[in-house]
Amino acid sequence: MSEQRLEDIRREQRSITKKRDALYERQRSVDRLNDGIGTYFRKTQQLLQKTRETFRKNDGGREFDDIYSFFSRDAGKAMEALGEEKREIKREQQLLEEQDHALTKEKKKLYSEEEPNEH
Secondary structure, eight states: OHHHHHHHHHHHHHHHHHHHHHHHHHHHHHHHHHHHHHHHHHHHHHHHHHHHHHHHHTTOHHHHHHHHHHHHHHHHHHHHHHHHHHHHHHHHHHHHHHHHHHHHHHHHHHHHHHHHHHO
8 A cells, every 4th residue: 555655656746846847947938038028128118218308308298208107007017917927936836845845754654664564
């Protein structure tokens, strides 16, 4: 019975490893998106700021302020969504870590129960 359970634990741990690898890739993708989008937003915001000053000089400041605030709001929402995705990945990683820890603990217990029987 314990031999079967040990095999089940190994299978579960392999599954956890695959999930960890998938989470790692997902995390890398989010980090790349975060860097790319962050850079894009910063550059665009700098350009918009310069354009905003030009519009104000030409008395079109109010309309441009609406565009600027719309962009800023969208940028904030995009970065917020990426931040939420990062937090979700961390939560999933923590759960996998806890599952793996519990399985390792159970495996050690099963091994320790088998050892006295072998002597």
